[in-house]
Amino acid sequence: MSNSLAESGAPGPAAPGRNPRPSDDRGPFHGPAALWLALMAGPLSFGIAGPALVLDDAARDLGVSTGAATSTVTAFGWGIAVGTPLLAGLLDRRGARAALTACGLLVLLGAGLVAGISVLPVLVLGTALMGLGTAGLTATAMSLAGSPRAMGLVTASLAVVGSTAPLAGSLVNDVLSWQATLALPVLSAVAVPFAAARCAPGAPAAREPFDPLGAVLLTALVTALVFVPHQPLPAGVCSVLAAALLVARVRARPRGFVPAVLVRNPGFLLSAGLAFCLAVVNFGMMYAIPERLEDHTSWSASEIGVAMVWPLLLGGTLSWFVVAVSARTGRRVVVTALTGLAVLGVVLAVAGTSAAVLLTAQALTSIAAASGQGAFAVHATSAVPDDQRPPAIGMFNLSYLLGAAFGPALVSLLAL
Template identity: 55%
Template sequence: MRAGTGAGVTVQRTAAPGRVAAPWLALLAAPLSFGIGGPALVLADIARDTGTTVASATWVVTAFGWGISVGTPLLAGLLARRGVRGTLATCAVLVLLGAVLVNAHPTMAVVALGTALLGLGTAGLLACAMTLAEGARTMGLISAALAALGATGPLVGSLAGSLIDWRASLTLPALGLLALPVVLRRPGPGGATVTAPFDVTGAALLMALVTALVTIPHQPLPAAVAAALAAGALAVHLRRRPDGFLPAVLVRSPAFLLAAATTLFLAIVNFGLFYAAPVLLARQTGWSPAAVGAVMLWPYLLGGGLSWVVVAVTARLHLRTVAAGLAATVVAATLVAWTVAAVPILLVAFAAGSIAAASGQGALARHAAEAVPAPYRSPALGMFTLCYLLGTAFGPAIVALVLAT
């Protein structure tokens, strides 16, 4: 059966895939979160062994954030053209190669390249898990698993670093490959096959823009110039191909831009606080990294849990009201975290930032999708997610630079 996407793309529907149990899909997708939180408490060890500073060591997080940011739309495109089996095979190669590079040679360039490949591969594993998910309960389990592993990431990463070394902390996202044998045994995990030509130029320009943006905290002037050039070239390309990789209707929608910009801001602040938390807690308490990681569990698990309530409560509110309220919350959380020394208040601030960011991802995604015509809602959600994931690259790098001054 043929069905058009409405965005200048024709899709060929294949046979429905065999059902994969929800826990296996959660295992396939959720270890991605370890790539975000796992390095939080081992940056000093990475800096020592690679002969760099802690600020430079955040390149491993920036590279992973770049990987999942560009990997989300790119591998979603691969999924549409090659189906689940082909995408899973590609992602497995990327993840394994990334893990090999992380463990190959302790130089920052090689390690960062390895985490970038891990990010690319695990972004594709997440896309495949979402595609194979059947029903709201399965989607909910995947989301809950992502949040839970994100909250436990610093503790698990610290324990892996203590028991083995910091390379084990960076390789944790590869645990998603444990689900591959079960997922691949299911009959016919195909999906949709897109017959329209892939917008190679649009994808390349967007990748160039994202790459330049995530480099700004490390190399401000040249990266800003590169970002401006890439943005200009992308704007020209949008006029020539308005229904390409980045649909022009998205950048022409004020509501979509507000939702995307707000989620980017929330993510930057939240992931910045996430990486500032161990330093701030250690300064006030002198606790070990494992103890800090254990204490960080409750504010971030609480944030993920309460976000479901906040998303439901704000469902009928106007976009501007939701955006302003969530932005004000993370700003207040940041001010409290940087000015108050009491540990209980610090933890409340971290929880507030987590609640706002997680809630924004859910509440603002709906507004982003509804801001464009129905045929463009899928790419709108993809680009919205890209904006959120960019926060994983920006936040830790900015915080490391601030703490280093």
């Protein structure tokens, strides 16, 4: 059965040379095989949310402050932000097997350092390597997804794992150690051999020579943006400078590391921008709702943590169905519905005081963000030429991840 843009209700047929909406029988990863992609992508969320309840233990054992121990999480965040476009570029130029191999090795190396050496600088290096590797595995999984259902399964796995990661990390800490908790993203490497075996051998068709300057400038821009919430003035100045240099590089080399076809494509920019906004709202709410619950209930911190699991888990689970349904509806309907859910969630969070209303607000924004990551990824790759799918996935995921970084920072500034 075909699920083309025209059949999905999107305005107009797919343009010649552009990627139609993936059909359910496209590629080797549809049906049960898509579970390997979900297993490969989902553990990335362990690196983001898994350490939330174990950092105090890590700080005590290391003899450092909790803030210093948090640098491991910051390093992981930097790794996934930088690794998303860089390793998507490897996928684009060397093919899926090469990308899977390189990313799998990065994850294994990082996990080995984290699990084996309890020294803070080594832990920071190890978590950064795991961030790089899992970012590449997630971008590869999304690029290999052969249908909207498969794409929805991949993005739902990220949301579902993220919703349970703090509790899972705490349990692993109790049974094993906090180092094992930090190393949980290594689970993504389990799926690598099985996914690689289903990929066609060989590299893609010949492409433009590698653009090292473009890669360096994008890395500098992403690094500066990641630190904007922590050091607004210096990081902001560096971000503006890096962005200006990157724009000049894109103009000078339109088929370089950041293809001009992406930054000049309204459909791609709209999809990436919407994903960014929904991520800002959702991840901001993940910090705002616990504060609201603390203010308006008598729950303890652990009770709030347990209560937060169900709205996030519900959002991640329902997103699979939403992304699958979005393949048969128009873009305008999807954009309106998901934006509406996010706005309603924010209104409920601001106006509500009961636990039920506040948790419902979190559920709505979770559904919107998790569904938007999958649905808009399909739209983003449909809007660009087929040979630009890997860099499009990389830049799209980068937008979503930057939203995850900015959401909590905005909440702290607004003091919701």
